[in-house]
Amino acid sequence: MSPPAPSLPLRWHLVRLAVGTLLPAVVFAAVVVFQLARLERQDVERRVVRSARSLATAFEREMSGSIRTLQALAQSDHLDRGELESFLSECERVRRTQPAWKQVLLISPDGRLLLNTSYPWGAPLPPVAEQESFARVLETHQPIVGGLAVGKGPRRAFALPIRVPVMRDGVLRYVLTAVITPESLTEVVASPSSGNEEWTRTLVDPRGMVAARTRDPVRFVGQRATPSFQENTRASLEGVYSDVSMDGAPVYVAFSRSQPSDWTAAIVSPRRVLDAPVTGSMLTAGWLGLVLLSASAGGAWLYSRRLERSITQASNAAAALARGDRPHMEPSSVRELAQLGEALERSGLLLRERERERDANLATAERARAEAVEATRAKDVFLAMLGHELRNPLAPIVTSMEVLRRRGLAQTPEHEVISRHLRHVVRLVDDLLDMARLARGQLSLRREPLELSAVTVRAVEAAAPLIRQRHHVLETHVSSSGLPVLADADRLTQVVANLLMNAAKYTPPGGRIQLRAGEQEGGIALVVEDDGQGLSPELVPRLFEPFVQGARTIDRSEGGLGIGLALVRSLVEAHGGRVEAHSEGPGLGSRFTVWLPRHTDAEAALPQETQRERAAAGATTNPGNLLRVLVVDDNVDAAESLAELLALSGYEVAVAHDCQGALNRAGEFRPDVALLDIGLPEVDGYGVAERIRERLGESSPVFAALTGYSLDGDHARSQAAGFRHHFVKPLDIKELLAFVESVRLTRHGTA
Known part of the structure; x- marks a missing residue:
């Protein structure tokens, strides 16, 4: 057992209390002062950068004026006629109008200096001094x-050239x-x-030489210039x-590179100019905090002497109570100390009772926690197995329906009924498993720039059979461009499709549904509005909770599990948006508004669905180079229908x-693609x-996985095992054909 901590008199505790109470305030004040000083310094840094940018702009403007003058001079007729002596005179006249120009040169493409305004016509001319910029003009x-x-x-003076190409035809x-x-x-x-005489303004050429x-x-x-400056x-x-x-x-150096000359304008300021506000503020805050802490500690020390006597009496009374004696306390100016003696005995009894209750509650909570953990684990296992067992029988049904359609045998109303209800069952399974993923925080998004119109087209196609x-x-008012978002195309399509299907289910036959989108509040608002049965005021606040549904008829003709709108809210919020519902009341229709942030850098990317359709179309239009x-x-059943x-x-x-x-x-057939069911027996x-x-x-x-398991961990495991793609049953036929066709194009090229 460790020895008890040394006790201290009350006055020291009060001093510590006073200092501990005041210290956060002093620290907070120091932080505020530091932040203000830092903001002031940042403002100075911005002003210095602006000054450097202005210097770069002024240099570029000066160079642009000289370039324009040279370009005008390059149009001289004397050059067209080869009259270089006359052109020399013209150059001299122009040079006198340009105070910044020292001389004008005319150079042939092979590097020969043809004339120089500093030399009379016919005099020997020195070679070209700066070859790098001359070579760049020849190149560009x-x-x-x-x-x-x-x-x-002869003077060997520093100078810089401004070169302009003379082009003819x-x-x-x-x-x-x-x-x-x-x-x-x-x-x-x-x-x-600049307004500050301590700043040094400098111009540096592209090679790092100080020019001004x-x-x-x-x-x-x-x-x-110094190596650190150049770096x-x-x-x-x-x-x-x-x-x-x-x-x-x-x-401190603030710099800005001019374009297109690539010169660097720099403003150099002593560090003390920028550091002085922060240093001075921290010193002031430190001295002020020290004075306040000293005053607070002294006051607490003096006041503690009055409290020590009452505390000592209370301690004696508690000791008497422990011995079974009658406690005695003289009147105290502190009410709490006067009540302390009465509370000591009651506190002991209550404390023992509360400890017993606490132990019982902890035991109950531990049992409940263990049961919850086990229930969650069992639920996850059940949902994964449920998805697998539901998807496996659905896979051959979906594939067989597609085979019948391709053979032209699925044109009857009965086939349409089967297809419609099969899609409904698949959607219910997907919604249920998506809701489970959301509850565990395992639903991931593959976000990419896209146009909202691409999403609405796919959503309308998905909801069209029910409508x-x-x-x-159905009235659609969505611009084909100008509404860019950063989103997972599949998940956002699921949002819009769920809203459309919800509107179709709760609107009496022959109703009217509107889908429109436009800019709103700096983002993009998508609205689905209907003239259906509407919403009651008490239902609207709970509408987006799981398993909450409006009034249903006894035959439940609308169908559904009550999780579609909960999925909508979760997916929209995962995209950084929000969804709202509004209705004037029962029988007056409803309006659902989805707001999404606008993606300013988004391009009108080709939707993944369109890419899959094009690739799938290529599988039927390019029969050459048969893929195995x-x-x-x-x-x-699933294997045979997919093979067909x-x-x-x-x-x-080939099938196995x-x-x-x-x-x-595999040894006989030598396949190009292998579609493997993960849940095979034995191996x-x-x-x-x-x-x-x-x-x-x-x-x-090339391997691709076929499985009824669709958790994120299953996708990661198949990818780690070298599988190129992970298909979840029932298969998306277009996605499958697009994948197979992509392998054909990679291995054999186009037909």
């Missing part, structure tokens, strides 16, 4: 602002160049707009970072029902795929 045929370079003349005839000295950039960098500087230009112009300015177009200046002083069955009139498909399923469907789609098909049969058929689909790979090696087919 675009105006170029070159970097700082040392001239080839699409052919580069000459390169016209204006040479500018760094001194001509003085007015650009010496702008008085407001502070000590004679010393630094022509020198290369940071190459990493982004704008920014602020901490550095050491060229003369060794600690500074036609009940003879409703191996179907392995222990459900004979693939054969009708133009593929060569267990591991050994699959291995035999599951993963084991079959592994054995086929061992036997066929590099000739192994």
Whole structure:
């Protein structure tokens, strides 16, 4: 047993209480002061960046003016006629109108200097000084602002070229160049707009050479900027970072790269200018907090002497009560201390009683928790098995119906009834399993940019059979473009389809349903409105809860499990949106509004469903290069119906029902694609795929999983096992054919 902590007098506890109470307030004040100072510093940083951006803009504007003048000079008729001596005179006249220009050069494409306004006609001319920008003009045929370079003349002075191509009939005839000295950039960098004399304004060329500087230009112009400056300015177009200046002083550098010249404008400020507000604020907050803490501790120390006497009396009374004596306390100015003696005995009795109740409640809670964990585990296992057992018999039914349709044998009303109710059963199973995933937080979204119209088209197609069955009139007002969202196309289609089917079910036959969408509150609003039986006021607040439904007739002709709207709300909120229901009352129709955030960068992407339809169409229109498909399923009906469907789609098909049969058929048939049921007897689909790979090696087919299990863990496991696709029964025929066709195109190319 560890020794008890040393006791302290009351006055020390009061001092600690006072300090502990005041300390958070002092810390909070310090944080507020620091945040305000930080915001002030950020404002200064923004102003410095704006100043750098203005400097870059001013430089680019100066260069653009010179480029336009050179382009006008390049149109001279003297160049067309080859009168270079006359053109030299014209260049000299133009140069005198441009204070920033030192000289004008005309260079042939092979690099020969043809004329220079600093030399009379016929005099020997020095070679071209800065070759890099000249080569870029030859390559791009675009105006170029070159970097700082040392001239080839007798003065060997620094200068920078502005080069413009002279084009005739699409052919580069000459390169016209204006040479500018760094001194001509003085007015650009010496702008008085900064408002701070401690800032140093600098221009640096694309190679990192300092071309102009407001502070000590004679010393630094022509020198290369520091490596850290070049590294940071190459990493982004704008920014602020901490550095050491060229003369060794600690500074902050704000920079902006001009476009298209790619020069860098920099504003250099001593660190103390930006750090001073934060440092001063923290010192002030620290001294003020220390004074307040000292005053609070002193006051608590003085007041504690009055309380110590009453506390001592209460302690003596408690000791007397423990000995069985009558406690005695003199009147105290503290009411709570006067009541303490009476409460001691009652507190002991109540404490023992509460401990017994607590132990009983903890035991009950532990049992309930264990039961809940077991019930949740059993429910998850049950739902997974339920999905598997329901999907497996549905798979051959769906495939067989598609085979009948392709053979032209599914045109009777009876086949339409079967198809309609089969789709209804599949949807009920999917909704039930989706609701289970949502309850466990396991429903994932594959979001991509798409147009809302692509979703509504698919949703209308899904709800069309029910709408036609009940003879409703559906009006759709959704623009084909301009409504971009970032969403999971399948899940958002499920949302709109559920709302349309809900409207169709609760609207009497011959009713009217509207589907419209448009911009609202900075996002996109999709509205489904009907003139059906409406909603009662007490139902609206609970409408989106699971298993809540409106009034039903005794025959339950509307169908459903009461989870469609709960799924709608969960899926919409997962997309960052919201859904609302409104009705004027029973018999007055209802309106459901889905609001989704607008995706400003979204492109009108081709919906996945359209892509699958095109790929599926390719499976029937490009019969060349027959693809071999191996179907392995222990459900004979499912395997045979799927094989027949693939054969009708133009593929060569083989069937097996267990591991050994699959291995035999794979060795003989040499398939390109293997569709494996995961739930095979003895050896599951993963084991079959592994054995086929061992036997066929590099000739192994592309594997796809067929399964009634659709949990996210099942998808991840099949992907980890090397399966290219995971199909959940009953199969989406278009998706299956699109996958098989994609393999054919990969292996054999188009026909």
